[in-house]
Amino acid sequence: MRVKLRSIVEDNTSRSGKLFDYLIQVLILLSLIAFSVETLPNISTIVKFYLDLFETFCVVIFSIEYLIRVYVAKKPLKYIFSFYGIIDLLAILPFYLRGTLDFRALRAFRVFRIFRALKLIRYNKALHRFHLAAKLVKEEIVLFLIVTAIFVFIASAGIYYFENDAQPEVFASIFHSAWWAVVTLTTVGYGDVYPITTGGKIFTFCILIIGVGIVTIPAGLVATSLSKAREIEEKENETLS
The missing domain is CATH 1.20.120.350 (Voltage-gated potassium channels. Chain C)
Structure with a gap:
């Protein structure tokens, strides 16, 4: 039974x-x-x-x-x-x-x-391909997360430097500035926290350009790894048949 x-x-x-x-x-x-x-x-x-x-x-x-x-x-x-x-x-x-x-x-x-x-x-059945793709792209994803964390810290420190004097209640510290850094790097931009100084606006423009690249990198990595995973799966099926 x-x-x-x-x-x-x-x-x-x-x-x-x-x-x-x-x-x-x-x-x-x-x-x-x-x-x-x-x-x-x-x-x-x-x-x-x-x-x-x-x-x-x-x-x-x-x-x-x-x-x-x-x-x-x-x-x-x-x-x-x-x-x-x-x-x-x-x-x-x-x-x-x-x-x-x-x-x-x-x-x-x-x-x-x-x-x-x-x-x-x-x-x-696609779970197998995702699992295989995760193995293929694991090192790249880890490196991407490390680089992203570094960029978040740099963005937080940079906007704090430019905006702390003008908006001390909003950008009170690097930790307070981290929220702005996250929503800006991810290109979400809720608008609840934004720069008002010229230097802060220029710095924000640079961060937004970097953010566009950061958002697209994971999609490219996943798409490439899934394509490789499908090729590997097809070769495995051909071998079995």
């Missing part, structure tokens, strides 16, 4: 495994839609009743799925404390906790239902 269940739950190459995967995916998507509808204001009592009923149904199915995965796992504790095991548990735990404590205090736990979306990556 355990071997048969394992082939259905963990092997999505068989017909029964694919059917199981598709049913779970559809149920996850429907539960997310129901959760979104539930947040609409002024929904009727009857709609809320059916949404709660559907929520209970989803939790029952996901609970059974979780218990089956624990049962068929070769090392149950390893699965329970793995990333996927924790996500699976967080997808159902708030529902059971709701009746044991004050409901209002547990409303925040309802947000954890969004973790069901993360369960989709279990069934996505």
Whole structure:
């Protein structure tokens, strides 16, 4: 029985495994839609009743799925404390906790239902390519983060130098200036903090130009690594065939 269940739950190459995967995916998507509808204001009592009923149904199915995965796992504790095991548990735990404590205090736990979306990556074949791409680009990403951190510090120190005398309450220190540096380097520019001196404006222009490059670098790295990962995957498939 355990071997048969394992082939259905963990092997999505068989017909029964694919059917199981598709049913779970559809149920996850429907539960997310129901959760979104539930947040609409002024929904009727009857709609809320059916949404709660559907929520209970989803939790029952996901609970059974979780218990089956624990049962068929070769090392149950390893699965329970793995990333996927924790996500699976967080997808159902708030529902059971709701009746044991004050409901209002547990409303925040309802947000954890969004973790069901993360369960989709279990069934996505593209996960392998992303994992391979992450390995290929790991060193470049680490270097990029280090360089970005240096730029954030330089930008914070620079704008503090130019604007501290003119706006001492806004740019009170390099730490206070870090918020401006982050939103400027990422080209978000909320407008809540901005320079008013000539030197500060010129410095901001330079930082914005650098920021455009900083924003585009990760996209280029990821796109290139995914392309290489796809090539490697195709070669692996050709070798296997």
